[in-house]
Amino acid sequence: MADLPPLLDGQYDSTHRCQQWINPEGPLGGPSTFRCRGPSNRWILDERFVPYLSRSGLLPFARMTSSPQLFKLDPCLLTSLVDRWRPETHTFHFRWGEMTPTLQDVSMITGLPLCGIPLVLPPARASWKEDFEQLMGQLIPRTRTDKLARGVPISWLVNFIDFPTGVSEEVVRRHLIAYLLYLFGMLFPSGNGEVVNPIFIRLAEHIALPLNNVEITQYSIGSAVLCQTYRGLCDASYRRKKVSSVAPILCVYYIFLQLWS
DSSP states (O other), X not given: OOOOOTTOOXXXXXXXXXXXXXXXXXXXXXXOOOEXXXXXXXXXXXXXXXXXXXXXXXXXXXXXXXXXXXXXXXXXXXXXXXXXXXXXXXXXXXXXXEEOOOHHHHHHHHOOOOSSBOOOOOOOOTTHHHHHHHHHTSOOOOOTTSOOOSSEEHHHHGGGSOOOTTOOHHHHHHHHHHHHHHHHHHHSOOTTSSEEOGGGHHHHHHHTSOTTOOOOOOBOHHHXXXXXXXXXXXXXXXXXXXOOSSOOEEOSOHHHHHXXX
């Protein structure tokens, strides 16, 4: 095995994926380029959603992601950032020093709200699938292996993109819930596949409350995105424990991290 570079420490870096760079001939081989999951910014914002998004603080972010053009992700760039991430300090170690994304970066790049109560969501109910199907009026398809989905499939949510004008507020809110879950799938990609974690269903329902309801709570979603970024980078920086033919998954809000870099 090759000697550690001067900036690395044998004790602290024994589990870092940089070991696969140092010893590419080892049992795990060299490190792989990460895969990116979650929806892309292809869902155009419907103007009927604007009042709901405005009071929740999500309108600037929705406007930013409402583009017919696909944002091109660079998995190699994101992978190179992971290789420079230090879980002990939550910073990137570059040649010129340490840097890290901050709450100000989240606010300036994404427009997500920082004010509000912390986004601490309760676990999904055991009956979340049946309840959500009843709410949306459509059945969620099973997986290829005929198992229950671990979340709301993103490919299923796109069925709610188009809906006619002149419909009731209840129908608008139903499509808004699908749109919100699409946004949350972008902000908080899941390691369980191309699905949205069901814990976000109740948050989407809360934001889609009738407009005459003045008790809606605003959440600090920007803070949650920064926490997710730190956690995703920390999880990704650990080297594999076994050989796998499938590339590892990076679970962060990719557009934010790429624009920040």
